[in-house]
Amino acid sequence: MSITNDTLQIKFRAFNPVNGQPLDEEFAEALESEVNEACEAAASSFVTYRKKSGEEKAIFFEAIADELLLLGDTLIERASLETGLPATRIQNERGRTIAQLLLFADLLREGSWVNAIIDTADSTRVPLPKPDVRQMQQPLGPVAVFGASNFPLAFSVAGGDTVSALAAGCPVIVKAHPAHPGTCKLVASAIRQAVSKARMPSGVFNMVHGITHQVGAWLVKHRAMKAVGFTGSYAGGKALFDLAAQRPDPIPVYAEMGSVNPVFFLPGALRDKCEELAKGLAASVTLGNGQFCTNPGMFVLVNTSAGMEFVQKLKEAVEAVNVGPLLTENIQKQYVKSIQRLAADPSINMLTRTDADIVQSHVFTTNTKAASNHDYITEEIFGPCTMGILVKDKLEMIEFAQSLKGQLTATLHSTKEDLEEYRELIEILQQKAGRLIINGFPTGVEVTHAMVHGGPFPATTDSRSTSVGTQAIYRFTRPVCFQDFPNELLPAELKQENPLNIFRKVNNNFVRDL
Ligand code: NAP
Numbered sequence: 001m002s003i004t005n006d007t008l009q010i011k012f013r014a015f016n017p018v019n020g021q022p023l024d025e026e027f028a029e030a031l032e033s034e035v036n037e038a039c040e041a042a043a044s045s046f047v048t049y050r051k052k053s054g055e056e057k058a059i060f061f062e063a064i065a066d067e068l069l070l071l072g073d074t075l076i077e078r079a080s081l082e083t084g085l086p087a088t089r090i091q092n093e094r095g096r097t098i099a100q101l102l103l104f105a106d107l108l109r110e111g112s113w114v115n116a117i118i119d120t121a122d123s124t125r126v127p128l129p130k131p132d133v134r135q136m137q138q139p140l141g142p143v144a145v146f147g148a149s150n151f152p153l154a155f156s157v158a159g160g161d162t163v164s165a166l167a168a169g170c171p172v173i174v175k176a177h178p179a180h181p182g183t184c185k186l187v188a189s190a191i192r193q194a195v196s197k198a199r200m201p202s203g204v205f206n207m208v209h210g211i212t213h214q215v216g217a218w219l220v221k222h223r224a225m226k227a228v229g230f231t232g233s234y235a236g237g238k239a240l241f242d243l244a245a246q247r248p249d250p251i252p253v254y255a256e257m258g259s260v261n262p263v264f265f266l267p268g269a270l271r272d273k274c275e276e277l278a279k280g281l282a283a284s285v286t287l288g289n290g291q292f293c294t295n296p297g298m299f300v301l302v303n304t305s306a307g308m309e310f311v312q313k314l315k316e317a318v319e320a321v322n323v324g325p326l327l328t329e330n331i332q333k334q335y336v337k338s339i340q341r342l343a344a345d346p347s348i349n350m351l352t353r354t355d356a357d358i359v360q361s362h363v364f365t366t367n368t369k370a371a372s373n374h375d376y377i378t379e380e381i382f383g384p385c386t387m388g389i390l391v392k393d394k395l396e397m398i399e400f401a402q403s404l405k406g407q408l409t410a411t412l413h414s415t416k417e418d419l420e421e422y423r424e425l426i427e428i429l430q431q432k433a434g435r436l437i438i439n440g441f442p443t444g445v446e447v448t449h450a451m452v453h454g455g456p457f458p459a460t461t462d463s464r465s466t467s468v469g470t471q472a473i474y475r476f477t478r479p480v481c482f483q484d485f486p487n488e489l490l491p492a493e494l495k496q497e498n499p500l501n502i503f504r505k506v507n508n509n510f511v512r513d514l
Contacts, residue, residue: 113470365389
């Protein structure tokens, strides 16, 4: 029995970032007893949910998609009110969230995602007969999900973490983001409708509100929870990672955190497309008021006259963009504080407007020496700004790339000749980032089978995974092996006759037939 602290219940409201006013509805932070109840319900629903077929889960996902659409403008308006993001942006995000659900429904229906591997027995092998060994991926158990403030739909209650955990066969408890609790409540109600329509066990999905870190801590520490999916700040992700590691039975935390997503402009590209590239970078830096985890917060180029022309055009293009309010008061304060710190540093050149105490878009430049002296120069500032690192030559660019921490993305703008000359840079960047882009910009993450939205620490707490795309499912599974099992006791995916007609790796060949 756990001791609970149920005497105080904290109440809170969301704020409209456009006018700073509190919104109408009041929300109650979950009590410890409510968190415990949700965790226990998740654990008992796991017994049946883990056995649901791909078809049953696909129907469940389609029902969630339908219910989300049925929320109509109510959802769009509430999300827009709580985030300050325009309705069109929220509509697009809803489209992405629904497409993500349907992509996973297809994956589940097809079924081969379980990675069935079969090594058949050989009784004639000497000196010892070879056993029949079969493995497949199975769900870990209940998963706690924390969404970020900047994607109120696609990285929130029905976002990538929830969908990939449910797809794996894991019940989910979402810790609602306190910046958009009304949006979270609407989406949670849609998922609950779908749970009932698709006849899923009721504890398979739950959501708890919280404005203090306490609720998240109770969730992560509860013995029923078997993994955590997190999207948000470095501070939040690392805190939850540490908490999970301190449990008597540590559990994996897949925290997707911030990144500066360096963009390297190579000499040939700068020579050929200086203005176009400057405008492209400015658009990417200021997209969504710079509040993307893939925001290009850093660019690197050789300090030549073409490089300086690019920087000047970038400054003009960035200054031409009107920046809207940032998502929360806290994000606004953090942004202004970070900009003021850069503005006060004599080793940094602030190219844009000099008033650093209001939210504006900014371009800075500096050199590698300053960058190596102050960590804050190469760390994410969440908002519409970018830091140029000016290097003297190719060698210094390569050395700087070598010094970079883990990133979600790394981008190169280059001609064919540049790519030949900077091959070493490409090799280095593969060791630094989860996704490499040539002649594009990092903002915008496709939800596909091959996508990697991850990267070495500190971009994430586990570089072996992605939080976007169907491969995200493997964060919440583990391989289970069956040795010399009678056919009738094997899961359908591993039975001799392959009743689900899935692709399996049999004696090292991918086949549908045994
Ligand atoms: P955040 O402040 O870290 O919040 C994310 C969630 O974590 C919230 O539910 C928050 O709840 C909880 N949380 C934060 N610190 C915690 C702690 N110490 N203990 C327990 N719970 C904690 O992040 P955000 O401001 O919403 O999002 C912006 C950040 O997310 C940016 O850095 C951005 O780059 C990153 N992001 C990353 C990705 C990606 O895929 N890698 C995608 C989108 C955004 P409380 O507020 O109650 O603490």
